[in-house]
Amino acid sequence: MSEIVTAGILVIGDEILSGRTKDKNIGFIAEYLTNIGIDLKEVRVVSDDEPEIVAALNALRGRYDYVFTTGGIGPTHDDITADAVAKAFGVNIDHHPEVVARFKERFGADLNEARLRMARIPDGADLIQSATILAPGFKIENVIVMAGVPSIMQAMMDIVSPKLKSGVRMLSDTVRADAREGDIGGPLRDIAKAHPDAIIGSYPFLDDAQKPNVNLVVRSRDQDKLNAAMADVKQMLVALHAPK
């Protein structure tokens, strides 16, 4: 049986919504999850506002096997993710003794209230940390809370991913159509209908000459079914490009 494992992403941060910071985490996590056999089903971006975070987190964690959050776990007043997660789960949050001990060793006299804020971890959460990660992330039930800085988030993904269950990986193959999307829409629809176990996507783009072109992507969890659908797609393209 090919179990399907699903996920959502919750990006937390005013700076993304204002456009000041361009998110790089969604694309990274999306690709990462695809590669380990987890289907990303939904993404939400919300502001640094506790009720918004709680509502979005509760919606996503109820629907999907995992939820990955990014942002809001630093030492400043606008870092409210850990508290919002505790509230969403209805658990207490306090300074985690292990993190406090590490911070004491690391910061010495520089350990102030702001830095201690990064040691606030909801009860029952497992830490996501390493020697190079300053403020730890954490996993509580099916929710994985990570940093917003891409390099740190990426290190956290590497730490947490071996602990996740994963399903049968979605396989994918791509062919560039060298055709206009409108010329292939009809035959492509017929091929999609004939291959219900493959997902056929058509992704238009402007090529280097600013000419409309299309990438055709066939996805399936079954290599044979993927191959069969892709064979039909390629045959369709050969017929299209054949001299009339």
Add this chain to the structure above:
Amino acid sequence: MSEIVTAGILVIGDEILSGRTKDKNIGFIAEYLTNIGIDLKEVRVVSDDEPEIVAALNALRGRYDYVFTTGGIGPTHDDITADAVAKAFGVNIDHHPEVVARFKERFGADLNEARLRMARIPDGADLIQSATILAPGFKIENVIVMAGVPSIMQAMMDIVSPKLKSGVRMLSDTVRADAREGDIGGPLRDIAKAHPDAIIGSYPFLDDAQKPNVNLVVRSRDQDKLNAAMADVKQMLVALHAPK
């Protein structure tokens, strides 16, 4: 009175969720809206699945003044946005006579069923089109439906934005702290408390030397209040960097 105008973004597309395509539209629209005085409050990304699109669209259009969608308005079987929008509004959808007429002129004998799909517009929608836009976008009530290809989406934003109401623009000023976030978290919190009409954000990043640094961003709709908060932030940084 300073009216606040809000917006949500709904990105539609399996290719974003699979990580195959890295979204460039969220950041563009976010920055665009900030510049014209519209507050982006939430973003969602959903798959090419009608019930998912309908549910997300209805959630967002009820909450915000405007909703901007990207993706899914092309000629292939996986382009289902227009139909999903019609369903969300409970209106009919059919080939729009004006678009069909343009397509006939433009495509001649190449006008096939796939291309006609791009002429399907929900009843009551206003077209978003120009001489260089092939498949039109449209605006129905407070929902603006746009292409997923960034260059086309951007052209559509330019067409539709003059028709939108906008509020008092959120102003913003940034200073690079040249400090570790943990060293400024305490004083920054006090400044934030003392300036309730300014939003103070702290955005850590690794600088070129891979050293932790922070951008401090002060935002307000009132220039004087922004200036007052920023003055306190800068004074705090001067004190921090002063020789001890």
